[in-house]
Amino acid sequence: MADSVPNDDPATDGYPRCVTSRWLTALPVFNEVNYVDDVLDQVLRYSDRILVVDDGSTDGTSEKLDARRAAQPEQIEVIHHPKNRGYGAGLQSAFQYTLENDYEGVVTLDCDGQHQPHRIPRFIEAARSADIVSGSRYLKKYKGDDEPPAERMFINRRITADLNERLGFALTDAFCGFKAYRADALRVMRITNDGYAMPLQLWVEAAAAGLSVVEIPVPLIYLDLDRSFGGSLDHSETRLNYYNEVIDDAIAKVRGEGRLPDTPYFRAQSCG
Incomplete structure (x- = not known):
């Protein structure tokens, strides 16, 4: 079950300015040459x-990252995918690196300016009592919140409601990329989806493993209203149908592997 926690702003609530723990911060990046330096400065x-x-950037992002790593090797590590593999593939590389290097956990955020790095300590604090901490853009209204594109809001609400109905969660935002994962949670989830639908498989895996989830509010910021989801997925109805198929397949997978928990949830078909 997903719960929410108080909206404490880490910039003012006494959390350390820089987290010097065994927690990693990971950023999946694809063609973010205009944002990457500023975001890295803030995250540091x-x-x-x-x-x-x-993830196979071609706009100069790769060169900028190599320069930053050379200048700050104790703080910044870079993994290059030879070609673009997808958002989910970037996160899978981050999860693998987290486990291979014995971190306690990892905070993930996007590198396009939509997530505020000053909230990182709050995510880590919340992860002391939860396996996964997920940002939600819909738990609280912030002054200056952007208005999301109508079709993205519709799909988010529909898919979030579907996941809650089928998995027994109480999520308010299924797609926010600002998250914290404890390493123990990463070890028990079997993530294979390489694309934007990866969070949907993640929620099914989390439910199958009986992981605890907490949501914390984050501002609603949209800077790239023209983002492409790739080919036919730019069509909202096609994207919604695809997301439902991902959920169906993920549930079928955990059922076939005998990993269903003792719960009345995990219904076989999506809400459509």
């Missing part, structure tokens, strides 16, 4: 160890 104020997963 709140995290002393950063992993950037460059």
